[in-house]
Structure formats: C-alpha cells, structure tokens
Amino acid sequence: MGKLKLVIFEVIIEDEDAELFRPGDIIKGYVRIVCSEPKKGIRGIQVKFKGNARTQWSEEEKADDDVKYTSKEKYFEVKKLLAGRDESYEDADLCLNTGEHKFPFSFHIPQIPLPDPFEAEYGHVRYKVMSKIDRPFKFDHVTQKFFSIVGVGLDLNTISEQAGTPKKDEIEKRICCLCCESGPIRVSAETDKCGYVPGEDIWVTGYVDNQTRLAIVSCSAKLMQLVSYRARRKGVGKEHVKKEKRKIASVEGEGCDGVSTLTFEGKPIIVPACPASGLVGCSILDIEYYVEFEADVRGTPFDAIVKIPIAIGHVPLSSAFSPVTDNARVITKQPSSINLTIPPSYEVAVGGLQEIPSKSGYDYTFGKLMYAPRYPYYNFHLESDIVEHPGHEVPQGFYGPFGPSMFGPDPHHYP
Template structure:
C-alpha cells in the first residue's frame, strides 16, 4: 500500500440518503505513513448517471467471408455532474506540488444536489442508476489514486392516493380447451384477483383464485408468483438503432393444490410481502422502466400448455392512507381507544436496502479500488404495516375473485 494507508470519502453523520435540492456535506480522509510530496491536487466529482449496456453477437457474410462480431448496445443519461478542487491545483494551472505530512488529513466538501426530478438508484442486469462522489489524488506522471462513495436519492414519489385505480382489485379470468388426440375435452376456466392493485414496500398483497376443470386432464397444482420486470433500452454502439432487453425477477411464490378432472380448486387469500424495491415506472429515467404483476397459473398435466393469468399491480412510495388505517385496526380486533378520525397519512417510512442486500461494485478499470472492494445496495422507502402478512388478519373475504361460469360457490 506504500505511504497511503487510508483514502476514503465520509458523509457527515454517516448519512447516505438525500433528496433533490439538498446539500451534501462530508470530508475526504487521508492517512499517510510517511510524508507525501507528489500531489498536484485533490479533486472531488459528484454525479448521477443512468446507463444500459449489453452485447449481442452478429454474423456477417457467408462462406470464407463469414465473420462474427460482438456488438455493444448502450445508452446513457446524465442527471448531474460537477467537480471541485479541495486542495492544490488543476492540471491546467501552474504551480508547486502539495506536501502532506505523515498522519491524518481531512478535507471537507459540500455540494448541492440539483432540485430536479431524479429517479431512484437502481442496480439491474442490463442497466443501473447510480449517484456517487469520486475523490482523486492527482499525481503528475504517476498513477492517480481514486476512491468512490455511492449514495442514494429519494427519487420521484409515486403516491398511491393520487391513483384512482390503486384501491381497486386487479382481476383477470380466462379459459382454455385442452385437446387430447382428436378429441377436445371441456374447457379449463380460471379467475384470480388481488385485494387491491396499489401497494407500498412493507405491505402485503393478498391473492385469491379459482379453477374449474371441465377437462379430462388433472390440474397438478396452482401457483401464484410475484414478478418484477425491468425493461431496458439501448442503441447499437450508443447511437444506432434501438434494441430492448428484459429482466424478470421472482419476488415470491405461493402454491396451492390442484384438482382432478371435472373438479374445482381454490386459492384463498395467499399473502405476498412487498420487499424493499423501486416503485413502478421508475419515473425520471427514460432508458429503463419497471412493472410488477402477479402471475396466476394452473399446471395442466401431460401438456406444456398451462393456463396463465396476469394481474398488474402498482408499487408506490406512499401507501394508501385507508390501507394503513385498516391494517392498524383490522376487522374484529378489540380497540381500547377509538381514534376520533382516521390518520391523514401513515408514519414516515424507513429506508431499507434493496432485496438481495449489498453487492460488489467493480471499479471502472476492472481492478479493485485502492482500498479493496466496494459493496453497495440502493435504499427504498419501506413501511411497517401492523399485522402485515399475518393470516390471522387477512383482508375481507367478499369479492376476492370474480365469478366463473359453473362455479358453485359463485352462482350466476
């Protein structure tokens, strides 16, 4: 490691979460085992940037002229980028080098995040949104020392109380006829529904469904899966035609028993806890977007053609006030002191690291940073809902799934 023993960026108070328009304060800490006199200056750069990237293989020509090329697809967005000198001089300026004695040195910095709509930080397979401070010890005719510190932004809010569809269930129904050799058996009918369509991290999604099997095949089981799908946009070599990629992540899964031929099966109020995750849409970003949905599926034996339903949902950063109040005082619970009126809004959220926890962030050069590996995970608003996911406090049972023709539990 040589003379440089410690080189790090520290935010005041250990805070790494900021809002658009706020001031960020901290200092660069340097510890030297011996005096150091080869420094031209110490520079700070702070920036927010979104980027998508992947490679595709293209084949051109034929015969002996056939060749394969790896093509890079990428797009970038810059939300802000500024730099400042906190010691010494810039490359364009003349002057003497800086001398630092052995021991500890602290150089304060302060900058303001632009007061513009900014997206939440995000880490994906084919793209990312990052906010960071980069400190550099500029040494002429030598390799520079660099260190980075990533931070989080409270991005564009998604208030579910402003979305009329959020309190309404997300529902779907369909039917499929499975053919057996030359004969077609009766249809398999399915319906599924969530208790509403707008949720915040920390809240529980309740899913119900119903299967009417009029076929001669067995329904092995029924499943519901909670998915996040991220859509990425990029251009060939950054400026050519546009391509798209998707990343689909399973956030939770529940299984129920199937049924035999000419029988029915139900899937009654299964809970899915919404983890710490970015909101739907990822507003403020034009090269990535996020959607969430429940996929309800009936696994039909002996055929790859299963019956699937998709239930779109919205993940917000501000929960429905009525949902929080209902969770605080569920039906049937004894309330010793009844409030005079429902709360106007829920308590403020905590900010939790994203599902999966911190991951290693490689340096731009592909080598380790000056002082080992950097671990990071974005943070998102997370609410503590009373009785979240507790089967003893499910939502009301009425209208949990739409009626299906022939369903004895829901006659026409």
C-alpha cells in the same frame, strides 16, 4: 522515498447510517486518507458528485459477432478540488505526510426531479461521491461512495380511482394429452386493488377449474417486475428496447387432481423494498409491475397463467385501509386502521447488497465495493394486525377481456 502506501482511502458521508437524501439536500462529509509513509508527487485531491443512468447490453449480429447497445443520461456532475492543483497544472508538489488526512466537502443536490436509484443486469441509476488522488504520469487512485436519493416516485392518491379498484382476469387453456385434446383448464385471479406501497400486502384470490386428466402440481402468486431498457446500437444508432422480467416476491399454494377445482386465497404477497412504477425522471429505463397467478400442470410446460398489472408507489392511498366491499363480497384484507402520520423507513432493496465492479480496474476501495439502493418501506404489520375478512366469493364463470390500463399494456402481452 518509497512508493506511496495507502492504508486507508475512503469517502465518509456524515450521518453514515442514512446515506439517503432528497433533491435540495446538502451532502456533507470528508475524504479520509491514511498513509504509512510520506509521499510527494501528488498534484491534487479531487472529489466528484455524480448522478446518472446507463443501459448496456450486447447482441450477436451477422456482420458483427458482438455489438454493444448503450445509452446514458446525466442528472448532475460536479467536480471540486479539495487540495493541491487541478489537471491544468503539470506540477505535482503536494505531499501527504505519514498519518491521517481529512479533506472536508459539501454538495448541494440540485432541486430537480430525480429518479429512484436502481440496479439491474442491463442498466442502473446511480448517485455517488468519487474521490481521486491525482498523480501525473502515474495511475491515479480512485475511491467512491454510493448513496440513495428519494426519487420522484408515485403518490397513489394521484391515481386513487384506478389504484383502489380491485382487478380480475381469466384465461382458458386447452392441453393436448397423449395425442388427444383434453378438457380445458379455466383459471381466474383477482387482486384486492391495483395500487400498493412497499411493506403492504397484495391479497390474491385465485380459482382453478381443471377439466383435464392432468393434476395441477401447485398454484402460486408472484409479484413480477418488468424492466424496459432503451439503448442505441453502438451508442448512436436506432434505439432498441430490451425487456427483463424478475420475480421479487411470491407465495405458494396447493394443487389439485384432474377433473377437480381449487380456490387459492388467504396468502398475501408482502411488497418488498423496490422502486416505484415508471421510474419517473429516467427516460432510458422503465419499470412495470404485475401479479402473476400460475397453475402448474403436471408433465407439461404449458402452465395456465393469469397476469394482472398493478402499480407500486412511494405514498400509500389515504383510503387504502378501510374495508372495501363489492355487494356482499369482501375484497379487502388490508389492516383496518393505520397511522399514516408515521413516516416510512428506508430499507435495502430486495436482493440485498450487490457488488459494483471497478470500472477502471485500479480503484483503491480495499476489497469489493458493495451497494444496494434504499426505498421507502411502510412497516404496516408493526402498527396493527392483519384483518381477515371471511366470505370471499369464488369467481364464477369468466370475466370479460382485459381492457386498456394505465399501469401498462394488456397483461396477455407480457413476456
């Protein structure tokens, strides 16, 4: 007999469109193998269900050129034998004949708190089904299928007082121009509240008082994701923390000339599909969010930036969609009425599909393995029109120092 040629080797999950589960659900599907000719020498067909988190990066050190920092966290790992024998046997007497073969499986996801799936450069949380054609004394063939789990997340109603309250902050910056110190740039910014869900609008109002001779090229409001990765030197040493910030959404506005002012408002940031704050259930990865309002000063890298921590949840505030007023100032631009009984859709993560490289180098996945987590997403704009509330008050003077927040450290300490 000639060498086994696999025409198809794949994991099929029932309800292929969803591939989205919750703790306690049962995953059903089958391993599909198509051979162009019969082949002996197979010990068994196995399947493994795995949920884990991993962090990893490298740092240059004096004693070692390239030192790895790694940590792992396992949520579940279950193996099942679908056909043949397991690795404890030396015999390989299973034969796959020419044609198609299907090996059904089912798996009960543990009823335990599980974190959202997550993909980033220095770490991930992944849930997958792996199948292996076990061939003793030869390379095994491996294929895998990723799926998403609706994690613990965050119900904003559990922090309703903080999440529903507007937040504002300010900064004053002085810039040296042509060896002479100019007047200050005063920048203040405010969000309509501090808690949002994917699909919801973040309304940002900004004010710039530019007393320098330099023009402000533009202003922007950005939704930033700050990821903290925890890992140990060579997997066993002292724990280190690496931080990575990523822009996941933004809106742009005009600038202004020197010695002038401008107001930035009326442009919402739509929160994209993303994991909830905290990545609850994972101890080696943490996620925070903040809104960054930036005034880009012409000819200098020293821009004026205000940072306001916010929370991203999976469950919206029940009171989030009634106009909120603060004396005579309207600070909410959210839709005036939403049917909260409509469940969210589950959308592909911001950034779209990413290639998952083969760990072993001989995975039989028929090309690149592409995957993106999916998260709850509320299609607010399909249910009602955005209500524009005129009369926004331009912030006057300066706001006091930003105090401690449950959403993260002082925003001035963000990298």
